[in-house]
Amino acid sequence: MAFLGRSNVGKSSLLNALVGRRAVARTSRTPGKTRQFNYYLVNGLLYFVDLPGYGYAKVSRSERERWGRFIGRYVSEREPLQLLIHLIDSRHPPTDLDLGVLELVKGGDVPYVIALTKSDKLSGNGRTRAEKRVQDLLAGYGIEAAVVLTSAETRRGLDELLDWIDTLTTT
Ligand code: GTP
Ligand code: MG
Numbered sequence: 429m430a431f432l433g434r435s436n437v438g439k440s441s442l443l444n445a446l447v448g449r450r451a452v453a454r455t456s457r458t459p460g461k462t463r464q465f466n467y468y469l470v471n472g473l474l475y476f477v478d479l480p481g482y483g484y485a486k487v488s489r490s491e492r493e494r495w496g497r498f499i500g501r502y503v504s505e506r507e508p509l510q511l512l513i514h515l516i517d518s519r520h521p522p523t524d525l526d527l528g529v530l531e532l533v534k535g536g537d538v539p540y541v542i543a544l545t546k547s548d549k550l551s552g553n554g555r556t557r558a559e560k561r562v563q564d565l566l567a568g569y570g571i572e573a574a575v576v577l578t579s580a581e582t583r584r585g586l587d588e589l590l591d592w593i594d595t596l597t598t599t
Pocket of ligand 2: 439440441478
């Protein structure tokens, strides 16, 4: 399964929290830390793939375009990909690049879950609003997918996310 989301959204942190170890994937305050596809074998059964973040301003336009094409192919053609976990910052409206991911997902048949990250930074009301905003967006795209409020800090939503991983993958 692959973790996809804009730069600095918290992909590496969430992956570490799910695996239950501190330093499996490298995290950083500096966006653009993950620049390659990093594969982590979990329980000898499946790979978590930490994808590079998108929308990182310091990356050249041509590099960004190449990345976009590559990710597009990766999610639409990559047969071993069992689940795409799309991370969106719970504090902000989805970006144009997030909407681009929805476009890709809409046309494909990869199982898909949205994890709203850093939900520890929001109040209860804020979390409810963030969840509703994304659910409404999905409805507009005609995509049926679970939306899970998560936090790598408080571990909110991690059990629920693991349940979805269990349900949607076949290993
Ligand atoms: P790139 O590899 O650059 O694409 O970033 P990434 O998506 O892997 O983000 P990363 O996990 O490195 O986290 C970015 C920053 O957000 C770090 O400073 C993390 O400590 C912080 N962060 C990640 N998850 C959480 C969370 O659940 N809560 C809070 N409060 N901060 C978080
Ligand atoms: Mg990273």
